[in-house]
Amino acid sequence: MAATLVSSNRSFRGRQSVYKHASATTKCEMTFGVYIPDHQPEEKLPTLFYLSGLTCTHANFMEKSGFQQFASKHRIVVVHPDTSPRGVDIEGDSDSWDFGKGAGFYVNATVEKWAQNYRMYDYIVKELLEEVAPSVAPIDAARVGIFGHSMGGHGALTIGLKNSSKFQSISAFAPICNPITVPWGQKALSGYLGEDQSTWLDYDASELLKKYTGPKREILVDQGEADNFLGQLKPDTLKATENAGVTVRMQKEFDHSYYFIASFMEDHFEHHAKILKAI
Amino acid sequence: MAATLVSSNRSFRGRQSVYKHASATTKCEMTFGVYIPDHQPEEKLPTLFYLSGLTCTHANFMEKSGFQQFASKHRIVVVHPDTSPRGVDIEGDSDSWDFGKGAGFYVNATVEKWAQNYRMYDYIVKELLEEVAPSVAPIDAARVGIFGHSMGGHGALTIGLKNSSKFQSISAFAPICNPITVPWGQKALSGYLGEDQSTWLDYDASELLKKYTGPKREILVDQGEADNFLGQLKPDTLKATENAGVTVRMQKEFDHSYYFIASFMEDHFEHHAKILKAI
Numbered sequence: 096m097a098a099t100l101v102s103s104n105r106s107f108r109g110r111q112s113v114y115k116h117a118s119a120t121t122k123c124e125m126t127f128g129v130y131i132p133d134h135q136p137e138e139k140l141p142t143l144f145y146l147s148g149l150t151c152t153h154a155n156f157m158e159k160s161g162f163q164q165f166a167s168k169h170r171i172v173v174v175h176p177d178t179s180p181r182g183v184d185i186e187g188d189s190d191s192w193d194f195g196k197g198a199g200f201y202v203n204a205t206v207e208k209w210a211q212n213y214r215m216y217d218y219i220v221k222e223l224l225e226e227v228a229p230s231v232a233p234i235d236a237a238r239v240g241i242f243g244h245s246m247g248g249h250g251a252l253t254i255g256l257k258n259s260s261k262f263q264s265i266s267a268f269a270p271i272c273n274p275i276t277v278p279w280g281q282k283a284l285s286g287y288l289g290e291d292q293s294t295w296l297d298y299d300a301s302e303l304l305k306k307y308t309g310p311k312r313e314i315l316v317d318q319g320e321a322d323n324f325l326g327q328l329k330p331d332t333l334k335a336t337e338n339a340g341v342t343v344r345m346q347k348e349f350d351h352s353y354y355f356i357a358s359f360m361e362d363h364f365e366h367h368a369k370i371l372k373a374i
Numbered sequence: 375m376a377a378t379l380v381s382s383n384r385s386f387r388g389r390q391s392v393y394k395h396a397s398a399t400t401k402c403e404m405t406f407g408v409y410i411p412d413h414q415p416e417e418k419l420p421t422l423f424y425l426s427g428l429t430c431t432h433a434n435f436m437e438k439s440g441f442q443q444f445a446s447k448h449r450i451v452v453v454h455p456d457t458s459p460r461g462v463d464i465e466g467d468s469d470s471w472d473f474g475k476g477a478g479f480y481v482n483a484t485v486e487k488w489a490q491n492y493r494m495y496d497y498i499v500k501e502l503l504e505e506v507a508p509s510v511a512p513i514d515a516a517r518v519g520i521f522g523h524s525m526g527g528h529g530a531l532t533i534g535l536k537n538s539s540k541f542q543s544i545s546a547f548a549p550i551c552n553p554i555t556v557p558w559g560q561k562a563l564s565g566y567l568g569e570d571q572s573t574w575l576d577y578d579a580s581e582l583l584k585k586y587t588g589p590k591r592e593i594l595v596d597q598g599e600a601d602n603f604l605g606q607l608k609p610d611t612l613k614a615t616e617n618a619g620v621t622v623r624m625q626k627e628f629d630h631s632y633y634f635i636a637s638f639m640e641d642h643f644e645h646h647a648k649i650l651k652a653i
Contacts, residue, residue: 105600106633161440161636321384354385357440 098231101126107167108133111157116227120218122211123182127223128153129232130166130173139235141371142172142228143364144219144262146254148245149279150197153177156244159353165364171371174228176219178246180212193279194286200274201250202298204287213287216298219250220258238374240264240367244356245328246271246279252300252314259309264370266315266363268356269322272333273301279327301329304336314341315366317359319349377510380405386446387412390436395506399497401490402461406502407432408511409445409452418514420650421451421507422643423498423541425533427524428558429476432456435523438632444643450650453507455498457525459491472558473565479553480529481577483566492566495577498529499537517653519543519646523635524603525550525558531579531593538588543649545594545642547635548601551612552580558606580608583615593620594645596638598628 098114109132118125134140143166147156156162156175166173179199185208188195199215228234241262243251248270255265274280275295284295296302318330334343349355377393388411397404413419422445426435435441435454445452458478464487467474478494507513520541522530527549534544553559554574563574575581597609613622628634 104629104631104633105598105627105637107637111633158438158632161443163633163636164440319384348384350383352383353437354383354390354442357442358384358386 098227106130106163109163109167111163112231113153114231118218118222120214120222121180121183123180125177125180125182125218126153127174127176127228128157129175129228130157130163131232132167132170132172134170134233139233140170140172141238141240141368142174142232142234143367144224144239144241144251145173145175146201146219146241146243146247146250147175147178148243148247149178150192151178151247152197155353159357160360161357162360162364165361169364169368171364171368172232172234174223174232176223179215183212185209185212194282198246198283200246200283200287200298201254202284202287205294206287206289209287215250216254220254220261224261238263238371240266240371242266242268242363242367243270244268245324245351248316249274249300253298253303256300256303256307256309256312257297259312263374264367265312266366268359268363269318269324269328269351270300270316270333271328273299273329275299275302276332277327277329301332301336304333304339304341307339312340313370315363316341316343317346317362318343319346319351319355321348322351324351377506385409385442388442388446390442391510392432393510397497397501399493399501400459400462402459404456404459404461404497405432406453406455406507407436408454408507409436409442410511411446411449411451413449413512418512419449419451420517420519420647421453421511421513422646423503423518423520423530424452424454425480425498425520425522425526425529426454426457427522427526428457429471430457430526431476434632438636439639440636441639441643444640448643448647450643450647451511451513453502453511455502458494462491464488464491473561477525477562479525479562479566479577480533481563481566484573485566485568488566494529495533499533499540503540517542517650519545519650521545521547521642521646522549523547524607524630527595528553528579532577532582535579535582535586535588535591536576538591542653543646544591545645547638547642548597548603548607548630549579549595549612550607552578552608554578554581555611556606556608580611580615583612583618583620586618591619592649594642595620595622596625596641597622598625598630598634600627601630603630
């Protein structure tokens with residue numbers, strides 16, 4: 096169904112807008128943000144999808160990261176969805192901050208209780224990318240990248256690696272690199288996918304990189320050394336795959352906050368712009 | 375009393391911190407934020423005070439403006455206080471969003487009910503600038519500027535003009551330019567100062583500029599053309615004083631939000647850096 100404009104603010108040389116729409120994938124109303132640089136009629140622009148972390152909505156990134164400056168400079172559309180369905184109430188979806196609302200983990204749930212709505216993987220890869228976002232923004236489908244933070248970094252890595260024809264560039268801030276081995280990931284993957292751990296592998300960036308055979312990727316990852324969640328994130332596991340094109344930069348003194356993300360936003364835009372504008 | 379650290383995050387090449395302290399001026403606990411670029415021991419840095427608008431705390435600016443990037447680049451300390459006392463409850467201080475808590479208007483109240491605590495003018499100019507901020511940050515007292523947004527733009531203009539030996543550079547985003555003539559200003563000034571309007575003139579930027587005889591100032595003001603509050607802000611009144619060194623730039627399509635502030639933050643830092651670093 097058509098997206099409805101919720102808000103729109105002039106920001107640098109473009110506009111930061113928020114839309115809502117009825118989602119066929121999650122079967123409830125979804126909200127997302129989009130930054131659109133000034134452009135000519137009919138002009139299509141390279142586009143980045145940004146996936147947020149646990150507890151975030153679409154809003155944290157647009158209010159706290161300062162990304163608009165660089166999206167404006169490089170003339171890149173940025174689409175930033177919510178982190179879970181919110182227009183439906185399921186028993187247990189609000190009991191903890193790392194499961195249910197605000198914690199969709201970018202998977203398609205198969206456990207019956209969640210399977211009707213918690214389909215953030217298909218929501219991003221199919222509905223938002225292919226239908227809804229192009230209905231409101233001048234997206235050049237041949238030049239699309241993906242990035243994200245923490246749980247959203249996990250989403251960006253897994254979605255990007257599994258859909259290399261749709262996403263040409265990938266990066267992440269402090270991603271959950273190996274969810275099958277850590278409490279956050281185990282709770283989410285068992286909850287949404289059930290106890291058969293073989294089904295979890297398909298949503299684990301480190302596992303996907305081991306067997307990745309797609310086009311060569313240069314993946315940029317920044318990770319703060321003072322991040323309180325290093326035990327959940329496991330950057331070392333990802334670093335071990337650097338031969339697969341992943342560069343993990345450990346950043347001294349930085350934590351897990353948006354102050355960390357904002358500090359390296361410019362580098363991530365330069366990473367994506369270089370790749371997407373060469374296409 | 376000594377300031378206590380509330381939080382500290384690495385941000386660009388410096389740290390964004392928050393402190394609280396018992397204020398002798400407002401007779402309650404006050405919270406403020408400060409960004410400190412990396413520096414050598416004993417090194418003193420140019421410093422900016424940022425005053426926020428109605429309803430804001432110290433936090434909006436540090437979370438939404440993206441200023442840290444430019445404070446880091448220019449190596450400028452930035453101190454950003456709250457907008458009113460909050461550690462005391464006075465009947466009527468929370469009845470409206472444009473008076474009382476979150477709306478101190480940077481005056482020294484003389485109406486008895488408010489006069490003990492609502493002394494944000496002295497709090498900024500004396501206690502924070504001269505005692506508390508220098509106790510936590512490497513402030514070069516000879517190179518200090520002031521800027522702010524909306525009510526805080528009014529605060530920056532009036533405080534800056536009245537204390538030209540303490541503040542060497544001034545700018546504002548969408549300031550309240552002529553508060554004695556508009557509803558926000560009339561409500562605040564009558565509430566804090568009483569009905570004798572002659573006492574209000576000392577807190578009105580346009581009136582102060584008419585009789586300003588201090589050192590030459592180049593004051594930068596940005597104002598969005600799509601700002602919903604133009605009737606309260608009255609940029610035209612300030613524009614009429616441009617011979618006094620005020621440049622008012624009207625910015626097409628921009629509104630009153632932090633998206634507007636963020637879009638022109640770089641220009642304001644360049645304005646202040648040019649002046650402060652030439653001293």
